[in-house]
Amino acid sequence: MSTTETNGAGQSSVASQVASTNGAKASSAKKGSPVGKAANWADERLGLAGAAKKNLRKVFPDHWSFMLGEIALWSFVVLLITGVFLTLWYRPSMAEVTYTGAYEPMRGLHVSEAFASTVDLSFDVRGGLLMRQMHHWAAMLFIAAMLVHMMRVYFTGAYRKPRELNWVIGVLLLVMGTLEGFTGYSLPDDMLSGTGIRAADGFVKSIPVIGTYASFFLFDGEFPGSAVISRLYTVHVLLLPGLILGLIAAHMLLLVYHKHTQWPGPGRTEQNVVGYPMLPVYAAKAGGFFFIVFGVTALLGGLFTLNPIWAYGPYDPSKVTAGSQPDWYMGWPDGALRIFPGPPLEYSFFGVTLSLNVFIPIILLPTIAILILLALPFVEAWITKDKREHHLLERPRDAPGRTATMVALMTFYGLMWMAGGNDIIAITFDLSINQITYFLRVAVIVGPILAFIITRRWCISLQRKDKEDLLHGYETGIIMRSAQGGFSERHEPLPVGKAYAIAQRDPDRPVELERATDENGVPSPTTRSARLRHRLSAYLHGGGVDTPTRAELEKAHAHAAHEHELEGSGDDRALTARGENTPH
Amino acid sequence: MTLEQERSSSRVPQVPIEDPGLGEHTWRPTDVAEAKERRAERQVAALFVVSMVCTVVFVVAYFAIDIGDNWTTFAGLGASTLVLGLSLAGALLCIGVGIIHWARKLMADKEIVEMRHPAASSDDDREATLKALDDGLQESGIARRPLIRNTLIGAVGLLGIPAVVGLRDLGPLPGDKLFSTIWEEGMLLARDVVGTPIRPSDMEIGDLINGQPIALFETDEEGEPLYEGEDLLVNKAKASIVVVRMDPSDNTPAPGRENWAVDGILCYSKICTHVGCPINLYARKTHHLLCPCHQSTFDLSDGARVVFGPAARPLPQLPLAVNEDGYLVAQSDFTEPVGPSFWERG
Numbered sequence: 001m002s003t004t005e006t007n008g009a010g011q012s013s014v015a016s017q018v019a020s021t022n023g024a025k026a027s028s029a030k031k032g033s034p035v036g037k038a039a040n041w042a043d044e045r046l047g048l049a050g051a052a053k054k055n056l057r058k059v060f061p062d063h064w065s066f067m068l069g070e071i072a073l074w075s076f077v078v079l080l081i082t083g084v085f086l087t088l089w090y091r092p093s094m095a096e097v098t099y100t101g102a103y104e105p106m107r108g109l110h111v112s113e114a115f116a117s118t119v120d121l122s123f124d125v126r127g128g129l130l131m132r133q134m135h136h137w138a139a140m141l142f143i144a145a146m147l148v149h150m151m152r153v154y155f156t157g158a159y160r161k162p163r164e165l166n167w168v169i170g171v172l173l174l175v176m177g178t179l180e181g182f183t184g185y186s187l188p189d190d191m192l193s194g195t196g197i198r199a200a201d202g203f204v205k206s207i208p209v210i211g212t213y214a215s216f217f218l219f220d221g222e223f224p225g226s227a228v229i230s231r232l233y234t235v236h237v238l239l240l241p242g243l244i245l246g247l248i249a250a251h252m253l254l255l256v257y258h259k260h261t262q263w264p265g266p267g268r269t270e271q272n273v274v275g276y277p278m279l280p281v282y283a284a285k286a287g288g289f290f291f292i293v294f295g296v297t298a299l300l301g302g303l304f305t306l307n308p309i310w311a312y313g314p315y316d317p318s319k320v321t322a323g324s325q326p327d328w329y330m331g332w333p334d335g336a337l338r339i340f341p342g343p344p345l346e347y348s349f350f351g352v353t354l355s356l357n358v359f360i361p362i363i364l365l366p367t368i369a370i371l372i373l374l375a376l377p378f379v380e381a382w383i384t385k386d387k388r389e390h391h392l393l394e395r396p397r398d399a400p401g402r403t404a405t406m407v408a409l410m411t412f413y414g415l416m417w418m419a420g421g422n423d424i425i426a427i428t429f430d431l432s433i434n435q436i437t438y439f440l441r442v443a444v445i446v447g448p449i450l451a452f453i454i455t456r457r458w459c460i461s462l463q464r465k466d467k468e469d470l471l472h473g474y475e476t477g478i479i480m481r482s483a484q485g486g487f488s489e490r491h492e493p494l495p496v497g498k499a500y501a502i503a504q505r506d507p508d509r510p511v512e513l514e515r516a517t518d519e520n521g522v523p524s525p526t527t528r529s530a531r532l533r534h535r536l537s538a539y540l541h542g543g544g545v546d547t548p549t550r551a552e553l554e555k556a557h558a559h560a561a562h563e564h565e566l567e568g569s570g571d572d573r574a575l576t577a578r579g580e581n582t583p584h
Numbered sequence: 585m586t587l588e589q590e591r592s593s594s595r596v597p598q599v600p601i602e603d604p605g606l607g608e609h610t611w612r613p614t615d616v617a618e619a620k621e622r623r624a625e626r627q628v629a630a631l632f633v634v635s636m637v638c639t640v641v642f643v644v645a646y647f648a649i650d651i652g653d654n655w656t657t658f659a660g661l662g663a664s665t666l667v668l669g670l671s672l673a674g675a676l677l678c679i680g681v682g683i684i685h686w687a688r689k690l691m692a693d694k695e696i697v698e699m700r701h702p703a704a705s706s707d708d709d710r711e712a713t714l715k716a717l718d719d720g721l722q723e724s725g726i727a728r729r730p731l732i733r734n735t736l737i738g739a740v741g742l743l744g745i746p747a748v749v750g751l752r753d754l755g756p757l758p759g760d761k762l763f764s765t766i767w768e769e770g771m772l773l774a775r776d777v778v779g780t781p782i783r784p785s786d787m788e789i790g791d792l793i794n795g796q797p798i799a800l801f802e803t804d805e806e807g808e809p810l811y812e813g814e815d816l817l818v819n820k821a822k823a824s825i826v827v828v829r830m831d832p833s834d835n836t837p838a839p840g841r842e843n844w845a846v847d848g849i850l851c852y853s854k855i856c857t858h859v860g861c862p863i864n865l866y867a868r869k870t871h872h873l874l875c876p877c878h879q880s881t882f883d884l885s886d887g888a889r890v891v892f893g894p895a896a897r898p899l900p901q902l903p904l905a906v907n908e909d910g911y912l913v914a915q916s917d918f919t920e921p922v923g924p925s926f927w928e929r930g
Contacts, residue, residue: 058698102651126646130672198861199861207927216757217755219755220754222761222762223818271699272697272699273700274606274695275696276693284691287683290680291679298672298676299669299677302667334878337859338878345896346897351930355926358859389703423876434892500601500602504601550601553600
C-alpha cells in the first residue's frame, strides 16, 4: 500500500531494495572475503556447512508472546554471569566469625562466614550489592517468565504433538528453577532465609517413616548443624545449574527441530512456517533482546533494594521477624501450609505420628501439581484421540475445555498464593486473619470449579461472537436510518485475512463412543476407559460452536448484500454513532 | 498402520474461506526514502554511542564513588550501587534497543516461507533403523543368552546400593536427640540476649519474657563459653522459651500440671509445633501467642492449646519452680519433644 513508484524497480529482489547502506558497507561472506575464508577454515575442520545451510536462514514466526520464553532464557544467562561474580567473594561456610566490615551497625557481631561474606559483598565490594540484587531480580524474572511462557504454550495448544516432550522438559525446568531459587536465597544465612530453612526442616521431618533420618542427613545432625549452607551451595552452583543447562539445550534443540509454531493467518498452514530468517533479523532481535533483559535487571538491581540481609540480621534460631514471607514463587505451597487445618490432620497410632497437616500441603500437593502439569498433553491427546501433528496455534476460546482447565489451575494457584500472604492482607486491609483463612479454605476448592465453568462458558460465547462476525460482519458503529424510519447498525464484512484466520480452526467436538462389533455383528461391550474418555470428552469438548460452513457464509453474505441494496434505495443517510444529527 | 497411512488419514479441516495467501509486502519508509534510512542509521549509531558513554560513566563511578559507608545516600540506596546500576543499565539497554532498532528499520523485513517436515523419520529410515537394531541385538545374542543378560542386570542393579550407601555419612542417625533439650532440674531461666536470671517479682501480670536456659550463657573455668558455634545454635533451636505471667485465676492447668506454674508465671517452648518457627506475637489480654510464619495460635492460659491455624499440638510446657535464691528454675526437662512433629515421636 505504501509501495510507491520509486521502488517499482526493486520489487523483484529484496537485497536491492533494502537498505542501500548495507550494500555499501556490510561485510560479505562471498568466496575469498574474510568471512568466507573463516567459514571455509571452520568447515574443513567441523563440517558444519551442511547443518548451517539449513539453519542460518531458518524461519522464525513473529508474535509478541513468543518472546516470553526468551525472557526466561536470557534471565538465566544473566543469572550465570552475575552468579559467577558472586561466587568470587561469597564463602559457603557456617563457621562463626566476628563481623568487621564496613557496615557499622553490625560490627563486632558473631555471625556465620556465609552471612559475613554476603554483607561484605554488599558493602565492601564495589558493584557487589548491584550484582546481588541483579542476581535476585533475574531469578524472580526467570521463574516468572517460565510460568507465563508455560501458560502461553498451554493456552495456544502449542504442547500438542509433536511437542509433548518439550512440554515435559519445560515443566522440569520450572521445577528446577524453583529449587534453584530456594537454595539460592537460603545461602546468605540471614534471619529470613534461616527461618525458611527452619521451616524446611519441619517439612522434611513430616515425611512418614524417613523424616527424621532425612533431616539428620540433610543437616549433618540436628538443625541447624554446620553443613547445610555448604551443601545447598553445591546444589545451587553445580548440580542444578548443570541440569538446567542440559535441559535448556534439549529444549532449544527440539524447538529448532520442530520449527516454531505459528498463528493461523493468510498463507500460514500446518505444512509451512512463515516469518523472518534467523540471520539477520531474528538473530539481531533475539541478541538485542538479551541486552534488554540484562539492562532491565541492572535497572531493577540499581533502583530497587531486594533482600536487605543487613536489615534482617544474621540467623538466630530463637528469633523471627513478623511477616516472614518466602520469595513469591514459593508463596503458593506456603499458603497451602497456612490454610491446612492442624488438629484433624495429625494422627498418633501404634507409637508413631503422622503429620498430614504438614506433609500434604508442602510435600504431596506440589508433587501432585507437577504431575498434573506433566500429564496435561498426554491426557488431552488421550481424550481427543488426536494423532495429528499441530503447528498452527489455537486461540484459547477455540478450545474451551483446555482453556478452562488452565484457568481453574491458575485460580487454585492464585488463591493459594493469596493464602501465603494472609497476614499481609489482614494488616493491609484491616481484616481478620482468621476469617481470611476460613474463607480461603473454602475458596481454594470452590474457586477453581467456578473459574472452570465461567471460563468455558465465556469461551463458547466468544466463539459465538466469532461466528456472528463471520456471518454478519463486524459492527461499524454507523447507524443507518431506513426509509421507513427504522434504525439499524451497519455491519461490514471482516477483512478477508482476519476472516480466514478465524474460520480455519479445527472443530472442537467430543469423540464418539466406540461401539465395535465382533465378527458376528454383536456389539462388544465398551471398556471402562472408553466410557471415561467419552464422558470427559463430552464435557471438555462439547457445547462449542462450529465455524459456519461455506454455504452458510454465502447465504449470510447474499442476505447482507440484499439489505444493503434495500437501504441504498431509500433516501437514508449514514449517521455517526455519536448521533449529532440524530433526528427525533 | 504405516506412517504414510496415518498421515493421509489426518483430518484436514474444512475451511469455509479460501486461503487468501500471503499479502503483498509493504515497504517501510526506510526502504524507500533515503533520508529516512540515513536517519535510522544515525539513530542506531547514536544509541551505541550513548552506550559507550554509559560504560565510561560506570568505570568513573566505580573508582570515584566511595562504597564504604554511603549505603543510604539516595532514597535508601548507596550512591555507588545506584550509579553503577543506572550506568550499566544504560549501556546494556542502548545496545539492545540499538540492535533491535537496526533490525526493525534497516534489515530486510520481508517474511519468508519455509516448509515443515513431519517430526517422524520416513518409513524407509525407520525400517532401516529397526533392522540395524535387530541385527545388533541378534549379533550380541543378548536374547539367546539369558544367563549373561540376567547376571549383567543384577550386577549393574546392585551398583545402585553403593550409590545410596555412600551417602550414609551425610549425617548421624537421629537416635533420641529430638526427645530432649538441655533443660534439667534446677536449671535457671535466663533472659534472652543478656542472660540474667529472672525473679518472679521481675514480672508483672501480662508480661512476656523471651528466655533461654542459663547454660547457654555460662562459661567454664577458663572463661570459655560452654556452648558456642554450632552447639549453641542447635541447643538454642530446641531450648528457647517464652515466660508469661497472668492472673492465676485465668490459667486452667491441665491435669497433672497444677504445680507447673509459679504465681501465674508459666513457661512454654518458643518453637512452634507446626514447622518450627520461633513464636513471638503475644496478645496479653487473650493470652494468645501467634506464630508469624503460618499463624498458628496457641492459648497460653489453656495449656497452649491450638486455637487457630495449621499446628496440631499444644506448645510443650516447662514445669517451673523457684530456687532458694528466689529465681525461676525448671523442675525438669520438657516432658515431650519440642518443635515440629516427626514420625517417631509417638
